[in-house]
Amino acid sequence: MTIETVRVSSRWLELREPADAAARSAHLVEEVRRSLPSLTGRVGGSGGGLEIHDLGCGTGSMARWLGPRLDGPQHWVLHDRDADLLLHAAANPPGEAADGSVVTVETRRQDVAWLAPEELASADLICASALLDMMTADELDSLVASCASVGCPVLITLSVSGGVELAPADPLDGDVADAFNLHQRRATAGPDAVRAVADGFAALGRDVIVWPSPWRLGAEHAELVAQWFAGWLGAACEQRPELDAAAGPYRRRRLAQVAAGTLSLTLHHEDVLVRPAPPAKT
Numbered sequence: 001m002t003i004e005t006v007r008v009s010s011r012w013l014e015l016r017e018p019a020d021a022a023a024r025s026a027h028l029v030e031e032v033r034r035s036l037p038s039l040t041g042r043v044g045g046s047g048g049g050l051e052i053h054d055l056g057c058g059t060g061s062m063a064r065w066l067g068p069r070l071d072g073p074q075h076w077v078l079h080d081r082d083a084d085l086l087l088h089a090a091a092n093p094p095g096e097a098a099d100g101s102v103v104t105v106e107t108r109r110q111d112v113a114w115l116a117p118e119e120l121a122s123a124d125l126i127c128a129s130a131l132l133d134m135m136t137a138d139e140l141d142s143l144v145a146s147c148a149s150v151g152c153p154v155l156i157t158l159s160v161s162g163g164v165e166l167a168p169a170d171p172l173d174g175d176v177a178d179a180f181n182l183h184q185r186r187a188t189a190g191p192d193a194v195r196a197v198a199d200g201f202a203a204l205g206r207d208v209i210v211w212p213s214p215w216r217l218g219a220e221h222a223e224l225v226a227q228w229f230a231g232w233l234g235a236a237c238e239q240r241p242e243l244d245a246a247a248g249p250y251r252r253r254r255l256a257q258v259a260a261g262t263l264s265l266t267l268h269h270e271d272v273l274v275r276p277a278p279p280a281k282t
Contacts, residue, residue, distance in 0.1 A: 009024050009206075011087070014059065016250070019215050025271040027211060029066065049073025050072055051075050051124050054128065056106075057078035058080060058082075059092065063078065063103075064093075065093045072097055073103070075104050076094065080107075086107040086266075087107075100205075112128075121149075126150065128155045128157070132194060135188055144200035147201075155271070156274070159268055160184075161269070162191030165265070167263070167266075168257075176243065179235075179237070180232050182240075200252070205277070208273070209272050211271045213270060225263065233250070
């Protein structure tokens with residue numbers, strides 16, 4: 001369950017991309033836009049524009065979402081340990097920037113949990129999505145230290161925060177949610193990751209904003225909800241085998257509701273913006 005061992009399918013990432021796009025905080029993007037003008041004079045990978053590093057990029061959905069919301073030429077450096085996902089990301093780059101400027105990409109196959117600070121040193125913005133809750137406490141500490149050393153803004157979206165709401169409610173929902181959260185905490189920071197990262201950056205003197213970014217899914221997201229539910233319930237039963245007896249009927253009830261278009265899901269995430277470090281006094 002650490003970032004080193006979890007491998008996600010391109011189909012899962014394709015399914016979740018529209019839900020992710022709808023959930024991410026537009027408010028924090030405006031904060032990012034306000035943070036960037038003083039940095040655009042730095043020479044980035046696009047010849048004077050912004051150099052943006054996306055950690056654990058998957059199929060490149062963060063670049064496709066954020067790139068068109070920022071002005072100016074951009075060069076995205078996409079980091080991931082999965083070569084197949086990097087190929088997908090390179091083949092599906094973002095469109096133009098908000099002002100029509102060119103956006104380019106390059107890919108780097110790397111374990112983002114242990115990036116050396118020098119590998120991010122030229123970044124004007126560092127971002128990630130759906131990453132933190134898959135990392136261990138040590139990996140989070142390493143990530144915070146490497147990102148903080150650069151001094152640029154850091155935007156990390158869609159970290160699971162532990163809250164799940166299914167409608168209509170079922171008596172088993174709470175037990176499954178609690179077991180799933182315990183399962184995540186066995187090997188990773190899970191729903192505690194956002195607080196750990198926010199505290200880590202704050203301890204280094206950085207200003208941190210945490211903003212809610214829940215998935216709100218309904219009948220139009222049936223395949224996504226069904227896949228999410230299968231993984232959620234499976235992990236819960238692995239954590240608490242005594243749930244197995246009730247899990248079969250519960251699964252059938254819920255999947256029947258998904259098929260009928262009567263189940264809705266709110267899955268709570270949080271976005272984190274770490275504002276750039278203030279200039280050093282001379």
